[in-house]
Each structure stands twice: as C-alpha cells, then as structure tokens.
Amino acid sequence: MPRVAASTDLVLDLGADNRPLRERLSGALVRALAQGMLGDGDDMPSTRVLAAHLGISRTLVVGVYEELTASGFLVATPGGGTTVEVGAQAAARAGAMAVIATPTDDPVDEAAQDEPDGPLFDMLPGYPDTSLICHREWRSAWRAAGLEAMQSRDGSRGEINDLRTHHFHPRLRRALADHMRRTRGIVCAPEDIFVFPGVNSALRTLGPLLTGVGSTFAFEDPGYATARRVLAGSGHVVRAVPVGTDGIDVNQLEAGDSAVYVTPAHQFPLGGRLPVDSRANLLDWAVTNDALVFEDDYDGEFRYDVPPMPAIRSMNAGHARVVYLGTASKSISRSLRLAWAVVPEQFRATVRDRLFDEGDSVSSLACSVLSSYIESRGLQKHLLAAQRTYFARRERLTSACRDQLPRLELVGVHAGLHLVLRSRDDYFDDVKVVEGLAGHGLACTALSQYFHTPAHATMHGLVLGYSRLPETQAAPAARVMRDVLYGGSS
Structure with a gap:
C-alpha cells in the first residue's frame, strides 16, 4: 500500500x-x-x-x-x-x-540560457520531446540497469564499478558500434569509441590532446558558440570560416588549420546539409594538411523529404582523419548526459590513457540504461516513431510561417529539430525581437548570437525549435510572431 x-x-x-x-x-x-x-x-x-x-x-x-x-x-x-x-x-x-542538463552539453549554447519556466510556446532549439519515448521500453531499460547496479554492489557483477573500465564502458561501446553501423554507416571498433558526459567535455579533452595546445581550429560561422568557447578556453586559436546555404565553405580552410569543427548533417544553426562533393573535398584537405575533422552529428538521426547522406567518418580516409561526435541528448533526453567520440585508431591508446588518468566522470548507470535501450532495439523504434512526429510538427510550422510571415525566409527545414526564419532586412534586430516574443510567451533564440562576433553578424533571424511544439500550436505561435513583428499584419 x-x-x-x-x-x-x-x-x-x-x-x-x-x-x-x-x-x-x-x-x-x-x-x-x-x-x-x-x-x-x-x-x-x-x-x-x-x-x-x-x-x-x-x-x-x-x-x-x-x-x-x-x-x-x-x-x-x-x-x-x-x-x-x-x-x-x-x-x-x-x-x-x-x-x-544545462545548455552547455550540445548545440543550444548560451543563446538559449536556462530553459524558461513554462513559456506558452516553447521553441528553444536543442530539446527533444521526451514524452515521445515508449515508457514501457524505457522503464524496462532502467529496471535492468538498476538491477545490474545492485548486483554490482553485492559483488555479483563487476563491469559497472570496476575502476579499470570506469571511463570505457565496454558494453555501451559495443552497443554504440552496432548502432552507428546500422544507422549512420560508420564501421569502427568498440575500442575506438569513448564516452563523455557531453560533447563539450569531449572537445575539451580531445582538442588539445589530438591537435596540441595552441593549434588553430577552423570553426563554422555562424556556429555552436559554446563549443567555440570551449576550444578557445582549451588554448586553441579559433578561426571563423563562413557558412553558406549548404554548410561550411570548404574552400576557405587553410593549410595552417590543425582541425576543423563541422556539423555537416544539419549545420547548426542554419540547417544546411553539406553536399557529398564538399565532404570529399573536406577529407582531401585533411589528408593533404595532416589535419583532423571534428564531425558533430548532434541530430543526424532526423531528416525529412531528403535521402540520407553519408557521415564523413564513413567515407574514404574518414577512419583516419575524422573524430566523430554523437550524443543522446537529441535522440532521447538531455538528462542522460551521455555523448561519445569515435577517434581514429592511431589515437586509441593516447585517449585511453588520458581518460583513465583524468577524464570527466560519466554515469555508469546511464551507460547501462542506454546499452539496454540500444540492444533491445528500443532506440531504433523510438527514432522511427519520433521522426514521424517531428515531421508532422515541422510541416505544420513551416506552413503556418509561410502563411503568417511571408517576409521571412525559411531555412534549414530538411533535417534536425529546428529551423531558421531569416530576415531579408539588414536592420532586423533579432535580439530585440526575441525579447519581445518572450514577453508574449514564445521562447526562441536570435540567429545573430551564433556568429563569432555577434555585432558583425551578416544574417539575422529567429532560430525555432519545433520538437516540442504540438501541431495544434503551430498556427497560434506563428500569429504571435506576426503580431510582435508587424503589429498583426503580414
């Protein structure tokens, strides 16, 4: 009772x-x-x-x-x-x-700040809808993990609390290797996968370790601002590289760059998908200049109306030149605080030794939960179901924006969990607009704040997450934006 x-x-x-x-x-x-x-x-x-x-x-x-x-x-x-x-x-x-989680774990960054206390229209980018998770399968994974942890405390099982595997989590590495092979075409050894409490933790550790302190990192502009600060804070020189409609301008990479950070599946925040020829050119640049590509595939599981594109890691030379970054924060929940990096085999021992000595702590229980969820195919089924829902929400929002906000250009609608409404007006003050929208119960972020130097941003607009916006709220949300921008007239 x-x-x-x-x-x-x-x-x-x-x-x-x-x-x-x-x-x-x-x-x-x-x-x-x-x-x-x-x-x-x-x-x-x-x-x-x-x-x-x-x-x-x-x-x-x-x-x-x-x-x-x-x-x-x-x-x-x-x-x-x-x-x-x-x-x-x-x-x-x-x-x-x-x-x-706070907004420093993956591409949401400081432009979003802390999640507000219940906006009427929550359109902050970077948050999946956790209500879409099948509770039966998710609870089953947690029960299995809790039982495993209790058995480990009793000495019956040792993988969770064995200090020798504290940072390595072999079961999760095996599960992730299988998952990435099936969903992203990435073939790698489990030993090349390392688990972190967030993508920024991975960058903080791997950037200096693999490229050297003081090296130059080419970085998308606009881009994921918190990652940019993490790299700068780790001793790197961060060089802004312009982003076009399809992603980073590969032709502007330089021989002096030791590495480049890219989000090719769905450029953050503009949403472009880097074409295959640009991906090949990016790898050619890395091979020619003995450089590394840090490929952040933060929401690569979700795409709409377009065929899948290969992860750069899965292409020729990718296994030797690409550090692939993935996260559970978009596919499942930010609260898991789990991300992973697939490193080139030649760095395996170096990364393993560093993490064993001083790596960031990762919840072993969360690793066990995710392992069970992947092994049971619960994650695969969740991704298929969630994509259908997100597709419907995207369709309703884009339709409402075209109807209510024809002066703004829709950008980045083919993948991911957010889109951009870009202004054609050079004097569009997106920061002030975001503040005005917040006063009317709509939370989103300003495009200009993702530039290397926001005051010199070449584009302005609104970054809108639609993953948690029910279809029935799309039109009312668009009307709020219209009213704030134009006083009720389009």
Whole structure:
C-alpha cells in the first residue's frame, strides 16, 4: 500500500545553490527515493499540490515529473495520477540521477540560457520531446540497469564499478558500434569509441590532446558558440570560416588549420546539409594538411523529404582523419548526459590513457540504461516513431510561417529539430525581437548570437525549435510572431 499520499507530507530539500530550480527539484525527488521517503509503487503528490507546498510554479513541477517519467523513475497513468515506478528506488540508491542538463552539453549554447519556466510556446532549439519515448521500453531499460547496479554492489557483477573500465564502458561501446553501423554507416571498433558526459567535455579533452595546445581550429560561422568557447578556453586559436546555404565553405580552410569543427548533417544553426562533393573535398584537405575533422552529428538521426547522406567518418580516409561526435541528448533526453567520440585508431591508446588518468566522470548507470535501450532495439523504434512526429510538427510550422510571415525566409527545414526564419532586412534586430516574443510567451533564440562576433553578424533571424511544439500550436505561435513583428499584419 502506498506510503506517500498525494498530499503535502513529502519533505524535500531543494537547496540554495545556483543550479536551475528544475534541476534541484529533480535531484531532491531522486534523493527522496534513495533515502526511502519514496518507494516503488507510491503515489506522488499531484503537481498542483506539490507546487503549492513548495511555493513554485506548477508548470515547473509538471516538467520535472515528465522528465522523471521519461527517465524511468515515475509512471503516469491517464486519469490516475503519477506513481513511483517499480525498480526506481533501486536505481536511485545505485546512483542514478535525472538531472535536467544545462545548455552547455550540445548545440543550444548560451543563446538559449536556462530553459524558461513554462513559456506558452516553447521553441528553444536543442530539446527533444521526451514524452515521445515508449515508457514501457524505457522503464524496462532502467529496471535492468538498476538491477545490474545492485548486483554490482553485492559483488555479483563487476563491469559497472570496476575502476579499470570506469571511463570505457565496454558494453555501451559495443552497443554504440552496432548502432552507428546500422544507422549512420560508420564501421569502427568498440575500442575506438569513448564516452563523455557531453560533447563539450569531449572537445575539451580531445582538442588539445589530438591537435596540441595552441593549434588553430577552423570553426563554422555562424556556429555552436559554446563549443567555440570551449576550444578557445582549451588554448586553441579559433578561426571563423563562413557558412553558406549548404554548410561550411570548404574552400576557405587553410593549410595552417590543425582541425576543423563541422556539423555537416544539419549545420547548426542554419540547417544546411553539406553536399557529398564538399565532404570529399573536406577529407582531401585533411589528408593533404595532416589535419583532423571534428564531425558533430548532434541530430543526424532526423531528416525529412531528403535521402540520407553519408557521415564523413564513413567515407574514404574518414577512419583516419575524422573524430566523430554523437550524443543522446537529441535522440532521447538531455538528462542522460551521455555523448561519445569515435577517434581514429592511431589515437586509441593516447585517449585511453588520458581518460583513465583524468577524464570527466560519466554515469555508469546511464551507460547501462542506454546499452539496454540500444540492444533491445528500443532506440531504433523510438527514432522511427519520433521522426514521424517531428515531421508532422515541422510541416505544420513551416506552413503556418509561410502563411503568417511571408517576409521571412525559411531555412534549414530538411533535417534536425529546428529551423531558421531569416530576415531579408539588414536592420532586423533579432535580439530585440526575441525579447519581445518572450514577453508574449514564445521562447526562441536570435540567429545573430551564433556568429563569432555577434555585432558583425551578416544574417539575422529567429532560430525555432519545433520538437516540442504540438501541431495544434503551430498556427497560434506563428500569429504571435506576426503580431510582435508587424503589429498583426503580414
């Protein structure tokens, strides 16, 4: 029988640090599980009651419940409230967390800042819709991981807590190798895959290690600004390279560049897809100049109306010249905090030794969850189902924008989870527009803020994530943009 009713009896310590409130509430609920204040099968307080008890926004509580449900800690029954999932307490005691990641893990960066507290139209780029996850399969993966972790603590199994494999996670590496072979055409040895708590962590470690401190990194402009800062902060000289309709201008790479960072599947933020001939030229440049290509495939799983294009890593010479970066934050959930890098074989020992000595910590439980999810084909089925939903949302939003905002140009609509509304007006102040939209309940980001020097941006517009915008909200969102921009007339 449940020990915690849907009431205000639950005592939670949210702390008083500088982390986002959503992250603190999520952590407090998981700690309540680990400490026995909540147990498997217990009823959770309603979001309204818990919000009133804690004196916080109900929208925030709803978001945390959804994140914990997607992570396998809670289960929501339509019309029946929310309860603690079977196996959740074991997972919490084994060290699982459902932390809501900050925007420094993948291409969202500082232009988005912290996720706002429940905008009416949440169109920040970089956030997948976790409600699309099949809860049955996701819970199964978490239960298996919790059981494995408990057995490991009892000495029955050793892979999770064995210090010799702490940074290497052989089971996940095998699962990822199979997944990338099937979905991205990348053939690699599991030993060439290394796991990190985020793409930026991978860049922070691999940039100096593989190219040397002080080397020059060519970088897309506009591009993923946080990664640019990470590389600069790691001692690199970051050189801006213009991006055109189809992606980075390969002809502007230089012999003195030691590496280049690119997002060829769906350029962030403009959304271009780097053509095959440009990919081949990029590899030729890398071979000729003994340079590396850092290929960030942050949302390469999602494409619409266009045929798949090969990952640069899968092309000739790619195995020796490309560091391939992938992440679970777009395909599943940002809260997993898992990314991976496939490095050329010649760097395998160097990276392994560095990570063993001083690599960033990765949740072994999260690695076990993702391994189970891939092995059961749950991830493959999720990607197929999510792509259908995202396609429908993209279709409805692009149609609404063409109808309501004909003065703005739609860019980057063929792949990924976001698009760009680019202004043809050189005096379009996208930062001010974004501020105005926020005042009307629509959250998005300004295109100019992704340039190497925002004050000298050559394009202005709005970067709109549509992954969490239901089809029924597309037209109302477009009307809000029209009203803010043109006072209600198009």
